[in-house]
Amino acid sequence: MKALHWLLLTLLSPVALGATAFQPLDRVQGWLIERRLDDMQEPICRASVPGHGTWFSARVRLDADDLVVVPEGLQPPDETALNAVREALQRCRDSVLYL
Template sequence: MNNFTNLIFVEDWLIERKVDLTINETQCRASIPSNASWFGARIRLGPENELIKPIWISVKANQVLESKLVKIRELLDDCRSGLLFLPENL
């Protein structure tokens, strides 16, 4: 389980999770996969949930609406809180 796996798609955004059972750690990340196959080349949320947009990507305004980002950040927080992930209000 030491690789990121797709967890859920929500409004253009993909949330992925990696579980490391050797150190009992769960990592989660969110990105818009339509622009690139590699995570680092995508529009994504950084470690502090900040929006990161590579300069070569044009973004649709509706993909980064604050209301949408709030929902994605909440889902990331839920994902990071433990092994069990049960999203609400999708």
């Protein structure tokens, strides 16, 4: 019985952990929109230009205030795409349903 209990816990743990990871939601003019749900099931959304490396060191992205963050050595994004990206982020933040 203990073996069955341990097996079930082992199988269910990755599912629970995966629920908090960011998931791709949309692509808008070369930007990736991602979302995860917090403990209260509220959406947390982010936008970045996909690239190599980690989120903080190698991705042009928008911060929590929707301001552009450009890591050292990377080029700033095309300003014309930013309005569409910000609108997509707002839709993501407004509801769990992304319409």
